[in-house]
Amino acid sequence: MVQRFEGRVAVITGGSSGIGLATARRLASEGAKVVIGDISAEQGKAAADEVGGLFVQADVTDADQVEALFQTTVDTFGSVDVAFNNAGISPPEDDSILTTGIDAWEKVQKVNLTSVYLCCKAVLPHMQRQGKGSIINTASFVAVMGAATSQISYTASKGGVLAMSRELGVQFARENIRVNALCPGPVNTPLLKELFAKDPERAARRLVHVPVGRFAEPEEIAAAVAFLASDDASFITASQFLVDGGISGAYVTPL
Ligand SMILES: NC(=O)c1ccc[n+]([C@@H]2O[C@H](COP(=O)([O-])OP(=O)(O)OC[C@H]3O[C@@H](n4cnc5c(N)ncnc54)[C@H](O)[C@@H]3O)[C@@H](O)[C@H]2O)c1
Numbered sequence: 001m002v003q004r005f006e007g008r009v010a011v012i013t014g015g016s017s018g019i020g021l022a023t024a025r026r027l028a029s030e031g032a033k034v035v036i037g038d039i040s041a042e043q044g045k046a047a048a049d050e051v052g053g054l055f056v057q058a059d060v061t062d063a064d065q066v067e068a069l070f071q072t073t074v075d076t077f078g079s080v081d082v083a084f085n086n087a088g089i090s091p092p093e094d095d096s097i098l099t100t101g102i103d104a105w106e107k108v109q110k111v112n113l114t115s116v117y118l119c120c121k122a123v124l125p126h127m128q129r130q131g132k133g134s135i136i137n138t139a140s141f142v143a144v145m146g147a148a149t150s151q152i153s154y155t156a157s158k159g160g161v162l163a164m165s166r167e168l169g170v171q172f173a174r175e176n177i178r179v180n181a182l183c184p185g186p187v188n189t190p191l192l193k194e195l196f197a198k199d200p201e202r203a204a205r206r207l208v209h210v211p212v213g214r215f216a217e218p219e220e221i222a223a224a225v226a227f228l229a230s231d232d233a234s235f236i237t238a239s240q241f242l243v244d245g246g247i248s249g250a251y252v253t254p255l
Helices: 018-029 041-050 063-077 103-132 152-171 189-196 200-207 218-229
Strands: 011-013 033-038 056-059 082-085 135-138 178-183 240-243
Touching: 011 018, 011 063, 011 103, 018 033, 018 056, 018 082, 018 240, 033 063, 033 152, 041 056, 056 063, 056 152, 056 200, 063 103, 082 189, 082 218, 103 135, 103 152, 135 218, 152 240, 178 200, 189 200, 200 218, 218 240
Parallel strands: 011 033, 011 082, 033 056, 082 135, 135 178, 178 240
Antiparallel strands: none
């Protein structure tokens, strides 16, 4: 494996599961020191141990805990070169606008969107001081396309992540800090598997729109994050980086 992150430090929120965990493994395998910031202590510690990194328990909706996550990283390893702001939720009570209550709306906005604001706000001064950095914020393909199977607050939150990332990418471009929004298509994570194992019709309704004919594996998303985080992506900022198996480009898919 090429060692693109030798001597570099990466913070990954939501790093104890799914896309975050696959990314922790990928960045560590390329030489990064990885810091996992997650609300889940047991899984987070296990993930950090596996990749020889550090676990910092943090609720990404809490400004003080987010500050502490990045400060602890810098105090321990001397820098923070990559911030993968990835923690997110998609609870079942977030559904059609007609049935989704304000509590469900606000909870999703806080975990998916306010968290990204807090993480960027906390990490940017460190990166300004270093004179470099790469921030990757996890949005989703639903930030660029509409679904009749709505999760209204989730979709709105990801649209917010996309717009905020673009703006930050532009604002900090001349300080050698890149900010990109990662937009994964549907990924084969435990959550998705459970949902679709219970309901094959729901899975089929979505799969028909995927030109490659399957959902992504977390490792395929991690590979894209590693690219965006690395110097290979030195001219890529303020982008909506779609890793979606062609979904957003498709009208009619192959039989
Ligand atoms: N799985 C998909 O199909 C898919 C598609 C597009 C985008 N995404 C996005 O990718 C990101 C990761 O998704 P995943 O599928 O790997 O999910 P996951 O549920 O496997 O992992 C999410 C992680 O975030 C952590 N987390 C949740 N709330 C937190 C909080 N308040 N503070 C700190 N950590 C918290 C969880 O403990 C967990 O480790 C999310 O932002 C999600 O919206 C997922």
